[in-house]
Amino acid sequence: MYTISKRFTFSASHIIEGLPAGHQCSRLHGHNYVVEVVLAADRLDAVGFVVDYGELKPLKQIIDGELDHRHLNDVLPGPTTAEAIARYLFDRARALWPQAVAVRVSETPATWAEYRP
Numbered sequence: 001m002y003t004i005s006k007r008f009t010f011s012a013s014h015i016i017e018g019l020p021a022g023h024q025c026s027r028l029h030g031h032n033y034v035v036e037v038v039l040a041a042d043r044l045d046a047v048g049f050v051v052d053y054g055e056l057k058p059l060k061q062i063i064d065g066e067l068d069h070r071h072l073n074d075v076l077p078g079p080t081t082a083e084a085i086a087r088y089l090f091d092r093a094r095a096l097w098p099q100a101v102a103v104r105v106s107e108t109p110a111t112w113a114e115y116r117p
């Protein structure tokens with residue numbers, strides 16, 4: 001199995017709903033998010049790639065067009081946690097590339113959330 005990944009970044013604000021009063025994440029705040037899409041294949045293409053990194057630009061366009069410098073509560077249909085963002089972007093990536101196997105989202109240098117079906 002061959003695996004590749006590509007990293008993207010965006011900045012956005014959010015409020016996490018449903019938390020106890022006083023939880024810091026229930027207040028309006030923002031992150032400089034890091035996103036990694038992971039793609040895998042048993043066989044390489046004729047060139048020797050899982051997917052040409054250059055073909056992953058549409059995910060950057062989705063991130064820039066839908067999430068960057070937005071208030072995520074206005075954009076996402078449900079929760080705005082890193083886990084939910086990972087699922088949202090995984091669904092978008094999988095629709096573009098059947099080789100997509102996971103999306104990871106980081107809000108801080110110390111934390112990652114991943115969606116992998």
Ligand SMILES: [Zn+2]
Nearest residue numbers: 025029031107
């Ligand atoms: Zn947050």
